[in-house]
Amino acid sequence: MNFLIRAAAIAALLHITPVVVLVKRPDAVQALLPGADAYLAREVHLSGTDAHRLHEAVDWSPEDGVLVFYRGTAGSTSVGALEFVRVDTPHGPIEVAVGFTPQGAVRGVVVTKATVEMKPWVLEAVAAGLTDRYRGLKPGGEAPGGAAGIASRAGNLAVYVAGEVDKGVARALAAYGAFYNHVRT
């Protein structure tokens, strides 16, 4: 009986809860590409070599080997670009939207999805100023340090999830730096 109770407790603890939308994609697009009135999806289909290079850099391969950047324009002026990056964690996936200015710096970061379990951790991390920590980062520059930045102001689980958001931002930076402007159509 003791075994059964322990097994049930372990199963309950390990249970991965469903993914919930924290911020709808259109809202994230409007926040990260302000003023844009037209959008272009730029799908970069990576060769085996480039996919390997990206994997070596940030320990990540995009789904089906395709990076998708969304470019926003207002009239003929570029507003910037954004990516949605998924990070798989032992508690289930999170999705991070990373927006870039036309100059290639991070304009903002929005956590768009998380599991039911991680939602309160994400909200706590964001309330502690997590997403402000990424503003201005550029590919090849300083590594995202959101977790370290909020460590003194948030609980352990919020700091943990901030580390996962850091990974998402690092992936977006690496992908943007290597493949957004450097591959011809």
Added chain:
Amino acid sequence: MLYDLRRADVRVKWLVTSLLATFGLSYLFGAAMVALYAGFTPQSVAATYAGPEMSMVMPPETTMVVQRPMSMGDFAQAEVHTVDTKLLIQDTHVHVPMYGLIAAALGVVVVGLSLPRRWSLGLIALLFAAPWLDFAGMWLTKLVSPRFAIVTLAGGWAMGVAYLIVAGLAIHQMWLSRERAEP
């Protein structure tokens, strides 16, 4: 018969009733969760589990770019909840032991029911076969063909039906049957 729920102590009857009520509640919310994330049609289950992995994507020789215009409406399109192989491994690892414990608990209730031996054996087999079918369907949908989504649906419905049979018989025999011992 190992024990008889009709003549069991009222404390045992109360325990079994509470257990069945708790399972019933979790099954109700389980059904709601299925409705939210996978749906009840073979098409929606196939879309959840088969995913793009059904077609093997070969990387191009050199990296290439495809561009297409997007409208805000495209961003707003409902996204299908998908379960990839990694997540299905985790789900199987976590859910199957839990389903086994639930089937075992309901099986213990079946043992206490006044039923022909064959019926009891059949019911216990159904309790364990249902989750097997459920997960076999998910894996077959992912690895073999989306047509196997029907197996997952059959497994899910079998779990619900098996629970309803056990709960109905147990409540009837413990609290309503004429042959029950008065508490």
